[in-house]
Amino acid sequence: MSEQEDVLRGIEPQRYDFKDPEKYVFKSRKGLDAEVVGQISAHKEEPQWMRENRLKALQQFNAMPMPSWGVDLQGLDLDDLYYYVKPTDEIQNDWDEIPEAIKNTFNRLGIPEAEQKFLAGVGAQYESEMVYHNIQKQLENQGVIFLSIEEGLRQHPDLFKQYFGTVVPFTDNKFAALNTAVWSGGSFVYIPPFVKVELPLQAYFRLNTASIGQFERSIIIADEGSQVHYVEGCTAPQYSKNSFHSGVIEIIVKKGARVRYTTIQNWSTNVYNLVTQRAMVHEEGTMEWVDSNLGSKATMKYPACYLVGPHAHGEMLSMAFAGRGQDQDTGGKMLHLAEDTTSKITSKSISKDGGRSSFRGLVYVDKKAESAKAKVVCDALILDGKSRSDTYPHIENRAENVSIGHEASVSKVGEEQLFYLTSRGLSEEEATTMVISGFIEPLVKELPMEYAVEMNRLIQLQMEGAVG
Amino acid sequence: MKQTTSVPIEASKPMNEFSFVDSFVPVPGHLSFLNDLQARALETYRSLPFPDETTSGWHKVSLQGLSSQSYHLPATSIACEPERVGVELATKYAKQMLCCRQIVSQQGRRVNVPAIQGTGLSFGLSSDPAVAFPEKIIQKIGQIVPAVSDKFTAFGYAFASTSTVFYLAEDQVLKAPVFYQEIQQGNHLAVPSTTLIYLARNSSATLVRQRISDDPSHDQFSAGVLEVHLEEGAHLDLLDLNGVSSQSWDFQNQKVILEKDAVLNEFTLLHSPGFSKYRMQADLAGKGSQANITGLFLPAGKQRFYMDTHQNHLGENTVSDLQYRGVMDGESQSRWEGMIYVDPKALRADGYQANHNLILSRSAKVDAIPGLEILTDDVRCSHGVTVTNIDPEQQFYLTSRGIPGKEGVELIVSGFIQKALDRVSLDSLRQMIAEEFISRINKTML
Structure with a gap:
């Protein structure tokens, strides 16, 4: 414990609240249309199908209305954003070659320390491109792919095309359509059959230029019997102008595989964070979401497990902390679409200083999902009289032989x-x-x-x- | 691979308006206040479209199959029945309860009121000059549930022409329960209704309200409002038994306002309508007020039940405890949506909601959507939901004790239902519900 305390003392608050002068190679003009989308695609030297896919998604985005529920999106002006900022030209594999300004940011975030601790690999995202990418040799030898999403498309076009957009199609929701149109950055991970990655794969995402939208797109494919833990940590410097983050994460858990996806979201409190995260879980697979939301002005995020194979299991651990001016609208979705599937959602939320935290969940049990079992537990703490805590779980059952349990409680810290x-x-x-x-x-x-x-x-x- | 969670709902055609709407002319009563209310409600009704999927509070509710053109309104005439006509239940329980009835048919409304002199109770129709309700009570009609709430609420005020009022004066304690039946008579009848229950300071009453169809094969449409106001220290035990026919469409909107230290114990039984949309709201406005709300819903066949409950904690030290239990069979659909709201001023509020569902058939659909909206910290609020089928272990246990399959299931279902019945405080009423309704439903269900 004393060792931990020492580490704690070493972290000063300013560390998470700083900004660097802007340095970038290319910055798209404000706003979004087919031209901007074309520019992004051209800069990435993408194949024709991806370019067409982006343009189709843009049409879908324009056609769909803004969501009428959830957080207040009045302050979000989608026309007043830079949709693409490219900070440096090259992807770096050697820490020493990374520009000083960017390195400073990461130093304060502690990435080299993580490296020193023999973590499996580090992919750090600075604005829209992966600038630093390293993976331990032995993993590479096992056939594990851990690349930036752009490199994934370049180096493994067939694998990429096979899975891209299959878990979260761009027709899914307005922001998934937006992401598909302008995605940039993110990770591409493939774990070959029966390979177990013992240490967590990590990626840091950062926003720096004011008013840029960050649209990371990640695909994680865990082949039969494999195992991986992916960790995503986000921090962002403070700005007065609203920034916008809208990622899409697609995860495929094949037969008997096990994936854990951990997020620590700590965007600065002017960021709108609207994320679609979903896993397709096949026979006997296990998907675990560990999701904590501390930052952002407004977050709408409901990681989902589509349990499509018999005996698939989904698990969700969610934590939200809403302070002054924050609206954390988070939760999880479990869709039981095959027999003997099981799921569990555990949610913890804290509201303080007038913040609002909402749990929004869905447990859907399809007619085919005989003997499904689901459990949802939500606990909320309210720390003062100005704050607000909401719980909106949905339970929809279409099967006969099921067991679904839900409980929630809201209270203050006991006197x-x-x-x-x-x-x-x-x-x-x-x-x-x-x-x-x-x-x-x-x-x-x-x-x-x-x-x-x-x-x-x-x-x-x-x-x-x-x-x- | 399934990509969407939404259940496909048949593309609904625009609903036809009821055939009597355009030609309807209200007959002025002797109270101008009510005439105004009716005129306003009629205007609201005509201006509102039928709710669809996108209307707030009507998510997933489909009105398809409602043949609005076939219904007729009852005439506006009102008659008092000279004697108690022997309806089975009323006769059987006449000794234990104050029995009264209202029959609504195309010929109009007939009411039958027992001798209530000296009890402090006024009961009857607002349009009946013979029953002298205090003016301030009549003024409450339409104030608790506003006519503009939705189209079907406006329907009740616009077409009912009269209100049923149940008023108990200050400090009066009714010893015997009041058993009030509302009988819908005739095929293709549209029944608009508004009812006000008003309990003055420190009064106390038990009211059993049963709504039934004269014939189980009759297709009827009913849209009604139930307004309840409990003054300081008033205590109401309300049993609401919905027994309209399985061909019927039923829309009910209920709201209860509780002043300081008022207590509501409500039990709702929903078993027979083909379609039911039921909204219940308890506003715990006064400090220390308390609401215990129980619902038992037993859909089978192709029945569709949509229930909304709202527990609004507005005052300090308020307590609410809601329990809805459902047993679903056949191809039934049921949806319960509950909300506990705690106002910033409602310090030390204690709210609970539970929804337990037992599924007997693989074609039944059930949705449960509990909700909490908490705007202050000094509270204790929680909810629980379960959806289960018959536990094979329980069944095995019973079989091993010599109780075979079907009987075993009956026993498990009875046990499940009993937990809702246990919340009815009066022994005699609990027994009546168990004997008259539950045992019968059990027989037809299993």
């Missing part, structure tokens, strides 16, 4: 718990933070150690000055 802790010499702030740490513990304990430390520290930062 008795606070009294006990303060009587042991803790300040009220320390006591509240401790109760919250305990509250989110089921999620934190599933994170890799460095992330668990970072997460606890972020919660502490959020709680500073909370009581007084």
Whole structure:
């Protein structure tokens, strides 16, 4: 524990709140039309089918209305955004060759430290392109592919085309259509049959230029019997102008495979974060989403598992922290589409300083999903009288032989718990933070150690000055 | 590979308006306030389109199959029945309860009211000059559930021409339960209705309200409003038994306002209509008010039930506890959508909602959508939902004790239903519901 505390002391708050002067090679003009989409495609030297696909998706995006539910998107002006910013020309594999300004950013985020800890691979995304990419030799030898999404398309065009848009088609929702039209950056991961990647693959995403939209697109394919843990951490510098992030993550979990996708979302509190994350889980496969949302102005994110094969299992651990001016509209979806499928959603949310956190979930059990089992547990803490907590779970059942359970509770930090802790010499702030740490513990304990430390520290930062 | 969660709903044709709407002319009653209300409701009704998928609160509700052109309104005439006509239940329970009835047919409305002098109870139709309701009570009609809420609510106010009012004066405690039957008589009858239950300070009553069709094969359309106001310290036990025919379409909108320390115990039984859209809202406005709400719904065959419940905590120290239990069979569809809302002012609110569903058939569809909207911190709110089938282990246990398959299932279902019945506080009423309704439904269901 003392080692962890030392690490904690080393992280100062400013670390997550800084900006670099803008440096980029190409920046598209503001707004979005077929010309901008064409420019993005041309810059990426893409095959014709992708270019056409982008343009079709753009039409779909223009045709679909904005969602009428969820967070308030009034402040989001889709015409006042840069849709593509290319920071440097080349993808880097050697840390020393990375430009100083960008490196500084990552240094403060602690990527080299992660590297030192023998993590499986590091892909860091600075604005819209992967600038740093490294993967341990042994994984490469096993046939594991861990590339930027652009490289994935270039080096493995057939594999890419086989899966792109199959889990999240661009017709799915307005922002999936937008992402398909302007996607840039993200990861392409393929794990060959029966390969188990022991250490987590990691990617950091960062936004720097004000008013750029970041549209990462990731595809993860876990072939039969394979296993992988992918970690995505996001932090963003503070800006006064609203930024927009809208990613699409597609995951294919083949027979007997196991994938865990961990997100720590800490965008600065002016970012709109509208993300579509979905996994197609085949026979006996397991998909686990570990999703924590601390930052952003408004987030709409509901990672989903489509349990399409018998005995497939979906699991979702979700945490949301909504502070001043924040609206965290998060949750998860479990669609049981085959027999003997099982799922579990555990959600923890905290609202403070007038923030609003909402859990929105769906458990759908299809007629075919005989003997499906699903469980949803939502717990919410409200820390003051100005804040708000909402729970909107949907349960739709079409099968006979099922077992579905849902429970939710909303409460404040118990006076008795606070009294006990303060009587042991803790300040009220320390006591509240401790109760919250305990509250989110089921999620934190599933994170890799460095992330668990970072997460606890972020919660502490959020709680500073909370009581007084 | 399935890409979408939405269940396809047949493309619905625009609904035809009821044939009587254009030619309808309200007959002025003796109360100008009610005449105004009716005129406004009629205007609202005519201006609103039929709700569809996109109308708020009507998600997934399809009105397809509602043959609006076939229905006729009852005449506006009102008659009092001189004697108690022996309807089976009313006769059987006449000794234990104050029994009263209203028969709605194409000929008009007939009411039968027992001797209630000296009880502090006023009961009857608002348009009946013989029943002298205090003016401020009559003024409440249309104030609790606004006529503009939706098209079917406006229908009730626009076409009913009269309201059924149940008023209990201050400090009055009714010892015997009131058993009130509303009988819809005749095929293709449209039944608009509005009912007001008003309990003055510290009064207390138990009311059983049963709505039935005269013939189970009759196709009827009913759209009604139930307004309930409980003044400070008032206590109401309300049993709402919906027994209209399986050919019928039923739309009901209910709202209860609870003042300081008022208590509502409500039990709703929904089993017979072919289509039911039921909305229930409890506004816990006064400090320390309390609402215990129980629903039991038993859809089978092709029945479709859509239920919305709202527990609104507006005052301090308010308590609500809702439990909806459903047993679904056949190709039935049911959807329960619940919401607990806690206002920033509602400190120390305690809200609970539970929905338990037992599925007996593989063709039944069930949706459960609980919800919490909490705007303050000093609260305790939670909800729970389960969807299960008959537990094979329970069945095995029963079989091993010599109770074979079908009987075993009956026993498990009875046990499941009993948990809802246990929430009816009065023993005699619990027994009546169990005997008169549940046992019968059980027989037809299994």
